[in-house]
Amino acid sequence: MAAPTGTQSPTRARITARSLRTDRWWVYPSFTALVLLAFVVYATYRAFVGEHYFIEPYLTPLYSPCVTTECVEGSAHLGTWVGDWWPLSPAVLILIIPLSLRLTCYYYRKAYYRSFWMSPPACAVAEPHRRYTGETRFPLILQNIHRYALYLALAYNVLLTYDAVMSFKSPEGEWGHMGLGSLILVVNAVLLGLYSLSCHSCRHIIGGRLRSFSKHPVRYRAWGMVSVLNGRHAQLAWASLVWVAFTDFYIWMVASGTWSDPRFF
């Protein structure tokens, strides 16, 4: 057997326990893993089923923008320019963007490194891996281009905001409509927007990368605002994730006729 490393290294205090923590340290990683798994299972199912994603005037965020010829009538706000070569559901094509943002997000990295990779499962609890190279090698070195995922996601948020605005048209195409679904879509766009703006890369680009704040007063103020949001990044990450699933579920239910959308005006 190879020489012991980590807390079992020969020079360290000889304690065999992997951790001496007495609190319920496994709650956070288990809970995180459960919620993330639940979301992945739900989103995968919805992305592949290819139905009940659109009912005038609501398009679920999982299928927006819908750009292949397979999209049901009226759902392709940007046109079906991708054509018919895409073999899978149109959602899969577009979900790559939010997925790449969340996969490389500094917060989700913490969440899944702890929950799924157990590296480490919790603080001062030994990880099970013998070797560890962090984010220095392929593929994890790609985490370094998180900012590009952010740029794409910001453009994507514009489209989701557009969808939210369009939900104020009635099914007949008249402005001045508002249903519960419109409200849900607005909240969805706001939460996703705040999640992206609170991003650590965004904070860096806005002003964090400067050496001197005093020479750039405008960027300094913007940095201050993004920093406030950034302090809530983890909460926004969860809130926006849960809300996307809820929005999709709501539209699914309306589109499938399971319940009808209450109309405010």
Add this chain to the structure above:
Amino acid sequence: MGYDLDMKVWRGDASGGELVDFTVEVEEGEVVLDALHRIQATQAGDLAVRWNCKAGKCGSCSTEINGKPRLACMTRLSTFEEGETVTVTPLRAFPVVRDLVTDVSYNYKVAEKVPPFAPEPRPADGAYRMQQVDVERGQEFRKCIECFLCQTVCHVIRDHEENKPSFAGPRFFLRYAELEMHPLDTNDRRELAREQAGIGLCNITKCCTEVCPEGIKITDNAIIPMKERVADRSYDPVTWLGRKIFRRDQLPDAQVPRTPGD
């Protein structure tokens, strides 16, 4: 009002050791360090424990209490349930000297490798000037008391001894960040942060921030900003291209990595 506290304290040295049971009389309002001192005074005169200020400011009394890296002088006994046994061990990332005392010299070796502050030449009147906003930015980092709790909890070295030579650790990423955010400093430490300090080994799981007794947001305010700066320099094709075209921020020669003893 006094009561009896059950404790397990690790005793031994590099050749071996074990958790030893003690029951010690303590008073309400006391901290773990008080209990250790009472054991030392009444039951085990040769118990080795390091401390200095008993005010959470010197960073000497770092130990692991019920498995969590903490300052013994700032951990109130009232944090524990009645009847709970309090287990105290030395820091588990560093070589043990004796009982609760570890050899933290790894940290001093890392400290030597951080290129020092290199201010630009003084202006004609000889006075450096800094605006308040720029002064404030580094203030958080200067609260560090060098207790090395963040270093001991960091799984990169705690769980992987072999990473020590190539990893500076959270306390020193603070130092890198502080200098990189200093408007008068002229060094560019981004390449060093990647190459020599191994910032890529950190997977931002935030344990350093969780244990810091000074409440420094090590990950959010120092490590992630440094990772982003390293990305600017080494991974972002657009900033890379910009650098090639405008030939800006080339690393000056003075920044060849220093090794201890240079």
